[in-house]
Amino acid sequence: MSFKVAIIGRPNVGKSTLFNRLVGKKLALVDDTPGVTRDRRVHAAKLYDLNFEVIDTAGFETAAAATLQGRMRAQTELAINEADLVLFVVDSKSGLMPDDKAFADVVRRSGKPVVLVANKAEARGAQGGMLEAWEVGLGEPIPISAEHGQGMPDLREAIIEAIGEERAFGEDEEEAEDHPLTEVLVGEDIADPDVELAYDETKPMRIAVVGRPNAGKSTMINALIDEERLLTGPEAGITRDSISVDWEWRGRLIRLFDTAGMRRKAKVQEKLEKLSVADGLRAIRFAEIVIVVFDATIPFEKQDLQIADLIIREGRGLVLAFNKWDLIENPQATLADLHEKTARLLPQVRGLLAVPVSAETGRGLDKLMDAVLKTHQVWNRRVSTGRLNRWLERILGHHPPPAVAGRRLKIKYITQAKTRPPGFVLSCTRPEAMPQSYVRYLVNSLRESFDMPGVPIRMVLRAPD
Ligand code: GDP
Ligand code: GDP
Numbered sequence: 001m002s003f004k005v006a007i008i009g010r011p012n013v014g015k016s017t018l019f020n021r022l023v024g025k026k027l028a029l030v031d032d033t034p035g036v037t038r039d040r041r042v043h044a045a046k047l048y049d050l051n052f053e054v055i056d057t058a059g060f061e062t063a064a065a066a067t068l069q070g071r072m073r074a075q076t077e078l079a080i081n082e083a084d085l086v087l088f089v090v091d092s093k094s095g096l097m098p099d100d101k102a103f104a105d106v107v108r109r110s111g112k113p114v115v116l117v118a119n120k121a122e123a124r125g126a127q128g129g130m131l132e133a134w135e136v137g138l139g140e141p142i143p144i145s146a147e148h149g150q151g152m153p154d155l156r157e158a159i160i161e162a163i164g165e166e167r168a169f170g171e172d173e174e175e176a177e178d179h180p181l182t183e184v185l186v187g188e189d190i191a192d193p194d195v196e197l198a199y200d201e202t203k204p205m206r207i208a209v210v211g212r213p214n215a216g217k218s219t220m221i222n223a224l225i226d227e228e229r230l231l232t233g234p235e236a237g238i239t240r241d242s243i244s245v246d247w248e249w250r251g252r253l254i255r256l257f258d259t260a261g262m263r264r265k266a267k268v269q270e271k272l273e274k275l276s277v278a279d280g281l282r283a284i285r286f287a288e289i290v291i292v293v294f295d296a297t298i299p300f301e302k303q304d305l306q307i308a309d310l311i312i313r314e315g316r317g318l319v320l321a322f323n324k325w326d327l328i329e330n331p332q333a334t335l336a337d338l339h340e341k342t343a344r345l346l347p348q349v350r351g352l353l354a355v356p357v358s359a360e361t362g363r364g365l366d367k368l369m370d371a372v373l374k375t376h377q378v379w380n381r382r383v384s385t386g387r388l389n390r391w392l393e394r395i396l397g398h399h400p401p402p403a404v405a406g407r408r409l410k411i412k413y414i415t416q417a418k419t420r421p422p423g424f425v426l427s428c429t430r431p432e433a434m435p436q437s438y439v440r441y442l443v444n445s446l447r448e449s450f451d452m453p454g455v456p457i458r459m460v461l462r463a464p465d
Contacts, residue, residue: 003167005045005159006055006083008076008107010099013091014119018146022047022054047156050168055079076106085163086114088138092129093120096136104136113162116141117155122148131417131425131460140418153285157206204246204255205376208283210311211293212303216323220293220359221256224249224369244286249369257286284310288420289317289376291368296322296334296356300341312349312456315421317379319371319454320354326361350444351453379455380419388414388424391449395442404433412464423458431461 005022007015022045045054080086086107090100107114118133120126121143133141142158144151160168209217225247244257284290290311294304299322311318320342328334335356342354353371357364392414401409412427424446428434443457 002044002052003084003163004042004053004055004082005085005087006079007087007089008080008103009089009091010097010103013089013100014146015089018087018089018117018119018144019043019054021146021149021152047152047159050156050159052085055082073102073106076103077110080107080110080112083112084167085159086110086112087117087159088114088136089117089119090129090133090136090141091120092118092126092133092141092143093123095129096132100136104138107138114138115155115158115162118143119146121145122150127458128460128462131423131458134417140420151285202253204253205373206255206257206286206288207291207372208257208287208289209291209293210283210307211323212295212301212307215293215295216359217293220291220321220323220357220365223359223362223365225256252373257283284314284316287316288379289319289372291319291321291372293321293323293359296324296338297327299338300345305345308346312346315456315458317375317421317455318349318352319368319375320352321359321364321368322354322356323359325356325364326358328356331356349454349456350447353454375454378452379421381422381450381452382419383416383422383450385413385415387450388416391446395445399441401428401438402435404430404435409434417460418458421456421458422452423460426459426461427464428461429463431463434461 007019009015023043024046042053042055045052088104088107090096116133116136116138118126118130118141121130122145126143130141130143140158142151142154144155209221211217225245244255246253246255248254292304292308292311294300308318308320322335322338325331338356339354342352343350346352353375355364355368355371357368359365392411396411401411403409407430410429412429414424414426417423417425426439426442439459439461443459447453447457
């Protein structure tokens with residue numbers, strides 16, 4: 001049995017566009033002008049390997065009527081009642097509106113599993129709206145672009161998480177009850193411990209191995225997944241062009257996404273030529289942590305840096321593997337040199353873990369996996385608001401923000417709005433005037449004070465309400 005999904009949100013956030021993308025046909029009307037009335041329909045939808053039905057509610061709220069509010073609410077409630085899962089859509093380009101909160105209340109009261117979708121995430125300035133989305137109190141916003149098809153793998157994961165794996169794949173309807181909403185506290189102090197890990201150890205950790213052609217990705221993957229650790233054979237699963245394999249490393253369940261690496265094992269893949277870097281990069285979207293394989297004999301080529309930069313911009317955790325270390329003649333000096341280059345060329349992820357390995361001999365792979373696990377922890381780390389603000393007070397005492405045009409900039413408080421990767425909101429007067437150098441200083445101190453090396457850290461500045 002498949003499950004039913006209602007796409008809910010105020011007008012113009014992109015519900016129809018998302019509907020079309022999931023249903024795969026131009027069924028719902030997409031129109032810039034509110035007022036286009038559409039029927040409520042249920043349609044078969046597909047998101048990679050997930051099959052479900054979508055209730056199209058896009059028409060309800062655009063019907064111009066005197067009792068619009070009431071009608072809108074009633075219709076929305078009807079659709080939610082019918083649904084097993086709600087996709088609650090907000091517009092990260094425009095930011096939150098009062099209507100968003102009203103709709104969110106209806107969704108929350110229903111008690112149905114919900115995925116908060118921050119649409120239009122590709123738009124300029126969407127990051128602020130993305131963080132704002134936390135304020136509707138429906139958990140972690142999943143950034144997507146319904147129009148451009150971005151963020152769909154994350155949406156898939158979030159749906160599975162919200163509705164439960166059994167239900168998602170249609171095995172057992174009862175199971176869904178056991179999967180409560182992912183709950184996220186925004187701006188609230190998590191009493192104890194001060195720094196907590198916001199992930200579930202029983203879920204597979206998703207990693208991908210990427211790099212330039214011939215860096216040694218296939219060799220590495222095959223060395224990592226030896227036969228005994230293979231839990232399920234590689235199969236063309238998630239998408240046509242990406243395959244995953246589950247294995248265990250020191251008792252930790254790991255799902256490895258790969259596009260080119262498993263030719264040896266996967267018959268289907270045998271015919272494929274080496275895929276381009278761009279293909280490999282698609283695996284990034286599935287992954288939480290990405291291992292970037294460098295050929296240590298020719299490190300830091302332009303393409304290597306482009307790949308690393310993309311991963312950072314995608315907000316994934318990354319670990320560098322300096323591969324073919326067996327070919328390096330002067331390991332100590334080379335390692336020092338490579339670490340220096342890493343720090344200099346990738347300053348936005350200070351403390352990035354970079355491990356020398358030989359995929360061919362297997363040396364260093366254990367250390368590499370240690371680094372992956374450590375980075376995953378940091379990527380998931382949540383620091384309590386209380387502790388953050390004690391830290392902020394100290395920083396402001398030592399090194400307050402500069403005066404701009406004779407006026408001191410004031411910082412009021414800081415909260416961690418998200419994890420995976422860590423994202424913070426800094427409340428301050430005149431955010432636009434705050435020098436970038438000072439923001440960088442804050443990010444670097446945060447990194448050091450709370451031991452968050454090597455992951456992208458996002459900081460959004462906002463004027464107090
Ligand atoms: P609905 O009223 O919630 O059903 O919203 P629509 O799907 O009709 O979309 C409203 C407007 O937002 C349309 O102009 C869409 O083209 C636009 N839109 C939808 N999704 C996106 C997106 O991901 N990015 C951007 N930039 N615009 C989008
Ligand atoms: P991919 O294109 O990134 O998947 O790279 P491959 O795994 O196919 O490796 C490219 C070449 O580098 C092959 O000839 C491998 O045998 C070789 N290679 C991979 N890892 C190592 C290593 O650790 N040491 C040495 N010496 N050669 C390696």
